[in-house]
Amino acid sequence: MLHDISLPYLSLLSVVYEKAFLQIRMLTLMMYLVIVCPKCGKLLLAYSSQKTRVCPYCRKRIVVSEAVKVAKAESARDASIIIQKLKAK
Helix, strand or coil: CHHHHHHHHHHHHHHHHHHHHHHHHHHHHCCEEEEECCCCCCEEEEECCCCEEECCCCCCEEEHHHCEEEEEECCHHHHHHHHHHHHHC
16 A cells, blocks of 8 residues: 555656756756847846846846847856946946
């Protein structure tokens, strides 16, 4: 009887672990984009998987796939450093 109860539990546990593994993998593959707002021209960050982003400066909704992409980075910190360097030019 115990064997019948634990088999579905183990199957469910396997599915949960697989989903968690895939989520972690997606996070490690996520890229950050430095894009230009088409309205105000300011630089901002967006996730590569993001469909839209609202500019924090002028509140324009930007379609990320259509935005001018200035750079890509593997972390938000790297992307922020890129923005700082571009602003300094």
